[in-house]
Amino acid sequence: MRKIWDIHGGVHPPENKTQSLQRGIENAGIPPVLVHPLSQHIGAPAAPIVEVGQRVLKGQMIAEAKGFVSVPVHAASSGTVSAIEHREIPHPSGLLAPCIVIDTDGKDEWIELDPVDDYTTLEKADLLHRIRDCGIAGMGGAGFPSAVKLSTRDDAVIDTLIINGTECEPYITADDMLMRERADQIIAGIKILQYLIQPTEQTLIGVEDNKPEGIAALRQAAEDSNIEIVVFPTKYPSGGEKQLIQILTGREVPSGGLPADVGIVCQNIGTTVAIHRAVQFGEPLISRITTVTGDACSAPGNFEVLLGTPVDYLLKLGGFNQAQCLRLVMGGPMMGFTLKDTSVPVVKTTNCLLAPTTEELPPPPPAQACIRCGLCAEACPVSLLPQQMYWFARGKEYEKLEDHNLFDCIECGACSYACPSNIPLVQYYRASKAEIRKQQQEKVKSEHAKARFEARQLRIEREEAEKEARRKARQEAAKKKAAAGKDPIKAAQEKAAAPAVDPAQAAIEKAMAKRSGAAPEESSEETLARLQKAVETAEKRLESASAKLKEAEAADAPNLGALQTAHERMTEKLAKAKEELQQHQQASSGASDTDDPAAAAIARAQAARASKEDKSPLEKAQEQVASLEKRLTKSEQKLAEAKESGSDTAEVLEQSTAKLREKLDSARAELAQISESEAPVAAAASTNDPAQLAIEKAMAAREAAAKLSPEDKARKALESLEARVEKTRAKLAEAEESGADTVEVLRDTLAKLEDKLAEARKDPGVEG
Amino acid sequence: MALLTVSSPHAHGPMSTATVMRLVLLSTLPGVFALTYFFGFGTLSNILLASLLALGMEALILKIRKRPIGFYLNDCSALVTAVLLGIALPPASPWWILAVGILFAIVFAKHLYGGMGYNPFNPAMVGYVVLLISFPVQMTSWVAPIGTFNGEVLGPIDALMRTFSFSGVDAVTMATPLDVLKQNNSLLVEDLWASNSQFGTLAGVGWEWANIGFLLGGLYLLYRRVFTWHAPISMLLSLTLLSALFYDGGSSASGGSPLFHLFSGATMLGAFFIVTDPVTSAVSNKGRIIYGACIGILVYLIRVWGNYPDAIAFSVLLMNFAAPLLDHYTQPRTYGHKKKNLQKEAD
Numbered sequence A: 001m002r003k004i005w006d007i008h009g010g011v012h013p014p015e016n017k018t019q020s021l022q023r024g025i026e027n028a029g030i031p032p033v034l035v036h037p038l039s040q041h042i043g044a045p046a047a048p049i050v051e052v053g054q055r056v057l058k059g060q061m062i063a064e065a066k067g068f069v070s071v072p073v074h075a076a077s078s079g080t081v082s083a084i085e086h087r088e089i090p091h092p093s094g095l096l097a098p099c100i101v102i103d104t105d106g107k108d109e110w111i112e113l114d115p116v117d118d119y120t121t122l123e124k125a126d127l128l129h130r131i132r133d134c135g136i137a138g139m140g141g142a143g144f145p146s147a148v149k150l151s152t153r154d155d156a157v158i159d160t161l162i163i164n165g166t167e168c169e170p171y172i173t174a175d176d177m178l179m180r181e182r183a184d185q186i187i188a189g190i191k192i193l194q195y196l197i198q199p200t201e202q203t204l205i206g207v208e209d210n211k212p213e214g215i216a217a218l219r220q221a222a223e224d225s226n227i228e229i230v231v232f233p234t235k236y237p238s239g240g241e242k243q244l245i246q247i248l249t250g251r252e253v254p255s256g257g258l259p260a261d262v263g264i265v266c267q268n269i270g271t272t273v274a275i276h277r278a279v280q281f282g283e284p285l286i287s288r289i290t291t292v293t294g295d296a297c298s299a300p301g302n303f304e305v306l307l308g309t310p311v312d313y314l315l316k317l318g319g320f321n322q323a324q325c326l327r328l329v330m331g332g333p334m335m336g337f338t339l340k341d342t343s344v345p346v347v348k349t350t351n352c353l354l355a356p357t358t359e360e361l362p363p364p365p366p367a368q369a370c371i372r373c374g375l376c377a378e379a380c381p382v383s384l385l386p387q388q389m390y391w392f393a394r395g396k397e398y399e400k401l402e403d404h405n406l407f408d409c410i411e412c413g414a415c416s417y418a419c420p421s422n423i424p425l426v427q428y429y430r431a432s433k434a435e436i437r438k439q440q441q442e443k444v445k446s447e448h449a450k451a452r453f454e455a456r457q458l459r460i461e462r463e464e465a466e467k468e469a470r471r472k473a474r475q476e477a478a479k480k481k482a483a484a485g486k487d488p489i490k491a492a493q494e495k496a497a498a499p500a501v502d503p504a505q506a507a508i509e510k511a512m513a514k515r516s517g518a519a520p521e522e523s524s525e526e527t528l529a530r531l532q533k534a535v536e537t538a539e540k541r542l543e544s545a546s547a548k549l550k551e552a553e554a555a556d557a558p559n560l561g562a563l564q565t566a567h568e569r570m571t572e573k574l575a576k577a578k579e580e581l582q583q584h585q586q587a588s589s590g591a592s593d594t595d596d597p598a599a600a601a602i603a604r605a606q607a608a609r610a611s612k613e614d615k616s617p618l619e620k621a622q623e624q625v626a627s628l629e630k631r632l633t634k635s636e637q638k639l640a641e642a643k644e645s646g647s648d649t650a651e652v653l654e655q656s657t658a659k660l661r662e663k664l665d666s667a668r669a670e671l672a673q674i675s676e677s678e679a680p681v682a683a684a685a686s687t688n689d690p691a692q693l694a695i696e697k698a699m700a701a702r703e704a705a706a707k708l709s710p711e712d713k714a715r716k717a718l719e720s721l722e723a724r725v726e727k728t729r730a731k732l733a734e735a736e737e738s739g740a741d742t743v744e745v746l747r748d749t750l751a752k753l754e755d756k757l758a759e760a761r762k763d764p765g766v767e768g
Numbered sequence B: 001m002a003l004l005t006v007s008s009p010h011a012h013g014p015m016s017t018a019t020v021m022r023l024v025l026l027s028t029l030p031g032v033f034a035l036t037y038f039f040g041f042g043t044l045s046n047i048l049l050a051s052l053l054a055l056g057m058e059a060l061i062l063k064i065r066k067r068p069i070g071f072y073l074n075d076c077s078a079l080v081t082a083v084l085l086g087i088a089l090p091p092a093s094p095w096w097i098l099a100v101g102i103l104f105a106i107v108f109a110k111h112l113y114g115g116m117g118y119n120p121f122n123p124a125m126v127g128y129v130v131l132l133i134s135f136p137v138q139m140t141s142w143v144a145p146i147g148t149f150n151g152e153v154l155g156p157i158d159a160l161m162r163t164f165s166f167s168g169v170d171a172v173t174m175a176t177p178l179d180v181l182k183q184n185n186s187l188l189v190e191d192l193w194a195s196n197s198q199f200g201t202l203a204g205v206g207w208e209w210a211n212i213g214f215l216l217g218g219l220y221l222l223y224r225r226v227f228t229w230h231a232p233i234s235m236l237l238s239l240t241l242l243s244a245l246f247y248d249g250g251s252s253a254s255g256g257s258p259l260f261h262l263f264s265g266a267t268m269l270g271a272f273f274i275v276t277d278p279v280t281s282a283v284s285n286k287g288r289i290i291y292g293a294c295i296g297i298l299v300y301l302i303r304v305w306g307n308y309p310d311a312i313a314f315s316v317l318l319m320n321f322a323a324p325l326l327d328h329y330t331q332p333r334t335y336g337h338k339k340k341n342l343q344k345e346a347d
C-alpha cells in the first residue's frame, strides 16, 4: 500500500452525490442560442475574430488568445454569429462581459479537424500549441490555461504527475461519471501528459474513496500502464490542488509558489479528456460534462453539454422547478457561487448546477458572536486561524491579516461550514483580499508614476549633458582643424571623412534611438547581438513574469492585477524586440527593399564604413563622397515614397536626407574652396566626380601650399573660412525660410565656423 | 427573478452556538443529579434562581445596550453561566449571594466587556471568586451529604425556604473533604479517612459521584465534538501527575492521592465545563494543552498550599489572563510556510 498523508482540518458535509448518479451521461443537445464569453479562463480575455452575421462551423475558432496566459474560444455548434456584445456571464459578482452569441442552425456542421495519429511525432512545443489552440483551460475550477500550466521551466525537474479526480465537493459527480464511462479517454489523455511532462518518478490519479465504480473503471483502463490510482478517505477539501499534493506526496507547495517548485504538475481529470480529444482528434474544447442536481430538479443527472448553452436550457433537462428553488448555485455547495439569472451560459469551468430547495440549503441564519470555539481553525486545511483573521478583517487591520497569511486562504469555506455562530468568514476574507489588492494596485500605480517622472527627469538631464559635450567636442575639433590648416589634404580628408561620423552617424543614431532607445555607435554585428540579447532578455523576463503570474494566480496573491499588466507589457516588449531583430536581420542581409528604411540606412552606412577600413585615405575620401551622393539619391527617393504612402518613417527619412544633403554640401564646399584658392587645377574642375575633384584639388593645394609663405597660408585659410562662413549663412537663411529641420545642424556648423574664423583672425601669422 | 445572492459556502454544518450551549446544559444533568441526590435540592434551587436572575439581567442589559433581546437570549449562553455558577455555589445559597454572583458574572464579566465572545474572563468564575472573597463564611459552608449526621438532606421546599432565608430551616453544614484534608496535620490519611464519615471510596461522599457525573457529561460533549480533548485532558493529566509526585503514601502532611484530587471538589466540573469555555481559553490546540496543563498545576498548588479550599476558579481566571499570550505563541504553521507566523514576524 502506498503511504497517504493527512491534511490538517477538513470537514465532512453530507455528500449528496447519489442523486445525480442514477443515470449515465446524457447529451444535452443543441440549444437555439449559444453564448460564448470571451473570458472563461484565468488570464487575458480572447479577442473575437468573427463578425456579426458570419456563419461559423462547429469547432471553428471565434476568438483568439491574447497574450501568453490566455486561450481561444471556439463555436460549439454551427450557426450564425448574431451578436458580439456584453452579456451577463457566470461570475460571483454577476458581471457583464463581452460574449459572442451564435444562433445555431441545428446542422452541427464540423469544421475540418486536424487529427494526429501519433502524438509522439510532435514536438513538445507543437503539442502545447495544439492544447492552447484548442482552448483548453483547467476544467476543475479556476480555468487556468492548461498549456501554461504544462509548460514548465526547462530547469524544473518534474518527478510526479498528479491527476486530480478527487471531486471533493458535495453534490458534484461530473468527474465520477467521466471515470465510469470514459476511463479510456482519461488514460489516453494522461499518456499525452506523461509524454509532455516526462515525470521521472510516478503518475498518480488521486480519487476519494466515495467513488468505487469510477475507481474500478480507472483501474481497469490503467492496467497496462505505469499510472497508479491512489484512493484516500473522503474529506472536504481534499481536492484542492495543494491539499491533494499533500495527501499524495506529503509535500507542501511553498506559499506563493507552484507545484512545479516541489517537482509536481497537477491536472484535473476532466482536462485530460479534453487534451486527449484535442491532440488525437484535433477537437477544440466545445463541450463538457456538467452535473445538474439539487432537490429542485426532478431529474438530476450528468449532461454532456455544449459550452455556451444557457443555464435555463440545461436546467430544463434536469426537471428544474423554479418555484422550489431560492438560490441557484454554479459549482458545489462549498465553493460555488449563486447565479442571479438563468440566462448565463455554461462555460469551461461549469462542473455543476445546483438547484437546492429551501429546506435543503436554507438561507443563512443571522451571524452570532464569535465564541472563539476554534472549530474554524480546526477545520482549516491550510492551518490558518480563521477566527483571528475574522477579528482583523472586521477591524480592517490589513497588515495583521497578511501577517496571518490571509493570502494562503484557499476560500474553501470549511471554516464557515464549521462555525457554530454562522459567521460568513469566507466573505470577510474575500472582501479583505479585494481591498488589500486594490490598495496594492494603487501603490504600484503611484510608484509607476513616480518612476516615470524620475526617468523623464533623468533623460532631460542626460540630453542636456550630451548636447553640452557635443558642443565642446566640436569646438575642440575646430581648433584642431584650424591648427591643421597647413595641410589642406589632410583637412580635406578629414572634412570628407568627418561628416560620415557626424551627421550620418547622427541620423543613424537618431533612427535607432527612435526605434529602440538604444545607445551610440555599433557595428552591424553588435547591433545584431544587441537585438538578439534584447529578444532574449525580453523572453526571459516574459517567462519569469508568466511564472510569477501563474504563481500569483495559483496563490491568489494580492498583486495579481499588477502582475497581469506587467505580463502584458512584457509580451508587447518581446514582440517589439523580435520585430526589431527581424528587421535588422533583413537589413543586414542586404534586402534594400526592406520596409524599414532606417535599418537599411544603418546597414549600408555600416557596410560602407567597414569597406572603408582597408583602403587608402584618398580612396576613402573618394568613396565617401560618391557614397554620400548615392545615399542622398536613395534617401530622397525613399523619402518621396514614404511621403506618398504616408508612412511614419517619413519624418526620420526627411531628417536623414537633409543631413546627408548638408554633409554633401559641406564636402563640396570644401572642394570648392580648394579649387577657388588654386586656379591651376581649375581645369580638373570639369570632372563631375566631386571626390576625385576634391582629392586632386587637395593635392594641388598641398603643392601650392608648400610653395607659400606662412602668412600666405594663414591668409588662405582665413579666406577659405570666410567663404565657408558665408556659404553656411546663406544655407542657414534658406533653411530657416523653408523651416527645414536642418536649421539646428546648420546653426551649429555656423557657430563652429565662426569660432574658427575668429581664432584665425586673431592670430593670422603665427598659425603657420 | 428573485434568486438569492449569497456567498459560498452554501452548506452549513449542523453545529450552532445555541446547539452547543444546549448540549452543555444537557450534559450537566448527571452531575446535577448526583449533587441533588447527595446534598439535597439546594443545588436545584441554586440553578433555578440563578437562571431566572441571569435571564432577567441579560435581558435588561441587552435592552440598555439596544441589542435584539430574543436573538441573544436564544444563544443560551447566559443560562450556561447561571447553571455553572449555581452548581459551583454551596447548595441552597441565599438569594442575595446568587444575585451578587450573577450580577458580577453577567453584567460585569460579560456585558461590560462587550458581551458574548468578547469577555476575557469566564463569567461564572468571576462571579464565584467575587463571592468567595466577599462572603467567605457562606461560601465555605457546604451542606452535609446524605448519610452523615442525621442522614437527612434538604427537600425542595426546605431548599427554597433556605434560599430565601426564611427562618426555621437549618441545614447542617460542614467543611468539604478538601478542606478537612488540608486542615489535617496530625492524622495519617488512612486514619483521617476512617474517622470521618464524609469520606467515601475515592474522595468525599457525594463528591465522588458528582465528579463522576460531570465526567460522564464531559465525555458525552467530547463525543459530540463540542470541544476538543486538549484542554480538559491536559488539565486532568497535570493534576494527576503533580498529585502523584507529591503523594507520599498517606502521611499526615500528604496532599492527597491523585484519585482524591480527581474526584474532589469541582475537578471534573472545571475540566469539562469551565476549562473548555471557548471564549476565555486559548484557541489553538497546542495553546489549549498548555492552558489546561497550567490550570491543573495551579489547582494542585492552590489546593495544597493556598488559602482556599478549592482552586478551580482562581486557576481558571489566572489562565484566562494568559490565554492571549498563549494564542500568540502557539500559532500553527500555515501550509506552505516553513516558519511559524510568529517567527516570521520576528525576522
Ligand code: SF4
Residues within 6 Å of the ligand: A369, A370, A371, A372, A373, A374, A375, A376, A377, A386, A387, A390, A415, A418, A419, A420, A421, A422, A423, A425
Ligand atoms: S468557528 Fe466561528 S465562533 Fe468558533 S471561533 Fe471560529 S469564527 Fe468564532
Ligand code: SF4
Residues within 6 Å of the ligand: A379, A380, A381, A382, A383, A384, A386, A408, A409, A410, A411, A412, A413, A414, A415, A416, A425, A426, A429
Ligand atoms: S476558507 Fe480559508 S480560512 Fe477558511 S478553512 Fe478554507 S482556507 Fe481556511
